[in-house]
Amino acid sequence: MQQTITFIGNGNMALSIAQGLKDEYKIEVVGRDLEKLDVFEEKLGVTIGKYLLDGFYIEDRTLMLCVKPNNVEEVSKKFHGKARVLYSVLAGTSLEKLKSHFNTNAVVRTMPNLAASVQKSMTTLTGESAFKEEAKKLFQSIGATRWLNSEKEIDIATALAGSGPAYLALMAEALADGAVKQGLKRDDAMAIMRGLFSGFGELIQNVHPAILKDGVMSPGGTTAAGYGALEEGNVRNACINAVEKAYKKATQL
Numbered sequence: 001m002q003q004t005i006t007f008i009g010n011g012n013m014a015l016s017i018a019q020g021l022k023d024e025y026k027i028e029v030v031g032r033d034l035e036k037l038d039v040f041e042e043k044l045g046v047t048i049g050k051y052l053l054d055g056f057y058i059e060d061r062t063l064m065l066c067v068k069p070n071n072v073e074e075v076s077k078k079f080h081g082k083a084r085v086l087y088s089v090l091a092g093t094s095l096e097k098l099k100s101h102f103n104t105n106a107v108v109r110t111m112p113n114l115a116a117s118v119q120k121s122m123t124t125l126t127g128e129s130a131f132k133e134e135a136k137k138l139f140q141s142i143g144a145t146r147w148l149n150s151e152k153e154i155d156i157a158t159a160l161a162g163s164g165p166a167y168l169a170l171m172a173e174a175l176a177d178g179a180v181k182q183g184l185k186r187d188d189a190m191a192i193m194r195g196l197f198s199g200f201g202e203l204i205q206n207v208h209p210a211i212l213k214d215g216v217m218s219p220g221g222t223t224a225a226g227y228g229a230l231e232e233g234n235v236r237n238a239c240i241n242a243v244e245k246a247y248k249k250a251t252q253l
Contacts (some may be wrong), residue, residue: 002024002025002026003025003026003062004025004026004027004028004049004061004063005018005021005025005026005027005028005062005064005138006028006030006049006058006060006061006063006064006163007027007028007029007030007063007064008030008031008053008063008064008065008066008067008075009030009031009066009067010029010031010036010037010040010066011066011067012117013066013089013112013191014029014040014064014066014156015040015043015044015117016112016116016121016142017064017066017089017112017116017139017141017142018040018044018048019044019117019119019142020119020141020142021138021141022044022045022046023118024141026049027044027046027048027049028048028049028050028051028061029048029050029051030051030052030053030056031050031051031052031053032052032053034050034052037050037051048096053075053078053079054229055079055080056078056079056080057079057080057081057082058079058080058081058082058103058104059080059081059082059083059170060081060082060083061081061083061084062083062084062085062087063083063085063086063087063102063104064087064089065087065088065090065098065102066078066089067090068090069091069092069093069253071103071142072090072093072097072098072207073101076102079102079103081103081210082103082104082105083102083103083105084090084104084105084106084146085104085105085106085107085108085128085134085140085253086093086098086102086104086106086108087108087110087135088107088108088109088110088111088112089111089112090109091111091158091162091250091253092110092155092249092250092251092252092253093109093149093253094240095107095109095126095127096187104132105115106127106128106131107127107128108125108127108128108131108135109125109126109127109154110123110124110125110135110139111124111154111157111158111162112139112142112143112162113161113162113165114162114165115143115165116142116143119141119142120142120143121139121142121143121144122143122144122146122161123139123142123143123144123145123146124145124146124147124148124153124154124157124158124161124162124163125139125145125146125147125148125154126147126148126149126150126151126153126154132147135147147163149226154166155200155247155250155251156243156247158246158247158250159243159244159245159246159247159249159250160243162246163242163246165208167239167242168197172197174195175193175196176189176190176192176193176198177189179192179193188207195240198212200212213227219241
């Protein structure tokens with residue numbers, strides 16, 4: 001018999017996670033609008049249970065909380081019963097806050113990223129250790145997972161992996177723009193940039209970044225010239241500061 005996962009919320013992240021789970025789990029979705037739930041079902045491509053928030057009975061259910069952080073208080077008042085476990089994908093929303101608002105036996109915080117939509121998320125997890133293996137199995141359906149030992153660590157991870165796609169998108173766009181500035185056609189620049197990121201994504205799995213860099217940078221060569229320009233632009237320090245700023249923001253949500 002398939003285990004049922006009940007999604008609270010029907011946004012893009014809920015859909016991405018459900019896409020990864022739909023072959024092995026029965027999917028239920030709880031939302032405010034039945035028409036939007038119908039659209040969710042159509043995009044998912046399988047039959048799901050569809051329910052409205054008001055008065056929904058969560059007794060012994062496995063919940064996947066995918067609402068906006070500032071809606072926690074409102075949404076939590078809609079339910080009856082006590083959940084088996086609550087998995088939250090909400091950035092910066094503490095275990096303590098989730099436990100104080102939701103009637104549940106256990107809570108696990110998770111932080112997938114945008115790549116969940118192509119089953120390549122880097123998802124970090126923390127919370128009730130009894131659900132560690134279940135949590136890892138659930139989220140491995142959308143990519144890699146990493147269990148962390150504290151909420152501070154998952155907030156830092158949010159700043160790195162959760163927000164990271166935006167940082168890399170900025171770098172990707174800027175590098176393509178640089179090639180266009182020098183005379184490369186836009187479609188050629190975009191195709192080459194995509195190939196660059198695809199190959200780099202494989203290489204970085206097993207090789208330290210510094211070793212990769214040293215392997216490309218020959219003395220007095222083109223890479224050394226370009227790398228020097230990045231250092232002059234303080235790109236390294238800007239990346240470090242970006243993680244710091246995002247982490248501090250995560251703790252304020």
